[in-house]
Amino acid sequence: MKKRAFSGIQPTGSLHLGNYLGAIKQWVKNQAEYENIYCVVNTHAITIHQDPKVLQQNTIELFAMLLACGLTSENTKLFVQSRIDFHGALAWILDCNIGMGEMSRMTQFKDKSQKNPQNINVGLFNYPALMAADILLYQSDFVPVGEDQKQHLELTRNVAMRFNERYGECFKVPEPLIAEVGARIMSLDDPSVKMSKSNKGEYSVINLLDSKDSIIKKVKKATTDSFNEIVFDKERAGLYNLLCIYECITGKSRNEIENSFKGYGEFKIALAEAIFAELEPIQQKYHQFMQEKTYINDIITRDETYIRDLAQSTYDRAKSLVGLI
Numbered sequence: 001m002k003k004r005a006f007s008g009i010q011p012t013g014s015l016h017l018g019n020y021l022g023a024i025k026q027w028v029k030n031q032a033e034y035e036n037i038y039c040v041v042n043t044h045a046i047t048i049h050q051d052p053k054v055l056q057q058n059t060i061e062l063f064a065m066l067l068a069c070g071l072t073s074e075n076t077k078l079f080v081q082s083r084i085d086f087h088g089a090l091a092w093i094l095d096c097n098i099g100m101g102e103m104s105r106m107t108q109f110k111d112k113s114q115k116n117p118q119n120i121n122v123g124l125f126n127y128p129a130l131m132a133a134d135i136l137l138y139q140s141d142f143v144p145v146g147e148d149q150k151q152h153l154e155l156t157r158n159v160a161m162r163f164n165e166r167y168g169e170c171f172k173v174p175e176p177l178i179a180e181v182g183a184r185i186m187s188l189d190d191p192s193v194k195m196s197k198s199n200k201g202e203y204s205v206i207n208l209l210d211s212k213d214s215i216i217k218k219v220k221k222a223t224t225d226s227f228n229e230i231v232f233d234k235e236r237a238g239l240y241n242l243l244c245i246y247e248c249i250t251g252k253s254r255n256e257i258e259n260s261f262k263g264y265g266e267f268k269i270a271l272a273e274a275i276f277a278e279l280e281p282i283q284q285k286y287h288q289f290m291q292e293k294t295y296i297n298d299i300i301t302r303d304e305t306y307i308r309d310l311a312q313s314t315y316d317r318a319k320s321l322v323g324l325i
Helices: 017-032 052-069 086-095 100-104 107-115 122-136 147-167 212-221 237-250 254-258 264-290 293-302 304-321
Strands: 004-009 035-040 076-080 142-144 175-177
Touching: 004 017, 004 122, 017 035, 017 052, 017 142, 017 237, 035 052, 052 076, 052 264, 052 293, 076 293, 076 304, 086 122, 086 304, 100 122, 100 147, 107 122, 107 147, 122 147, 147 304, 212 264, 237 254, 237 264, 264 293, 293 304
Parallel strands: 004 035, 004 142, 035 076, 142 175
Antiparallel strands: none
């Protein structure tokens, strides 16, 4: 029997190269090895105010993009979080087994509340409990995570072990799956920060639906340095970020990459070409899927019975163990 991997992604707008290389490409790669359950976590998205119609459209578009990226194996189940009621119900049980101190130490809450001080709500503070419920409901063996989610996964592991000790065996304690390459793609114009939708620079992010001309322009303007020597050196953060992107897309060795280019200009052209070659077939499939809304709706509901049965089995056991009737 295959081990099970679970992860989720928010429908908060256009996906970018960091999302793809840091998460989705790894999910596609893992399809043959694991039973995969991947969730469009639209409930998490409303921790920040969303236009309801835009959120609905973003959810459909994200589903189409995940399919276009290749999450189509029979080993992979895709679903929408809000359609499975047990996530919120289990999150409440977990809330009652997480200390305020633990939750207060979550750095993402601090970061997001500082960026958006007018919209600090309980849901944003409580986000890690719902994330823990997402993972534990499906008895996940592994969770593909980026560096910024490791702390939340550690909380998930701690609350799972605590619950099992207090009430009896209920949850698998999941292990992290962290990609060796591509786990943390940085902003093109400021390599000290992660590539993100919230990056303000016009040339900081490559979106998965960007045109070839746009990709070339952004890569040419990407921050490097004055040395003009192609070498993997973390101290040269801008170049290192671009080289990691190229390494992740092409699969070439670092030694081969370093020996392939004489300077930054030549390398940047090759990088832009490689990025577009990777994204063009995804873009074509995405636009095709978006013309077939009935098909997308069928895929959204296709695996729900299986997903709901898994979730209900875990929730019913947790509910019984804590004495709820």
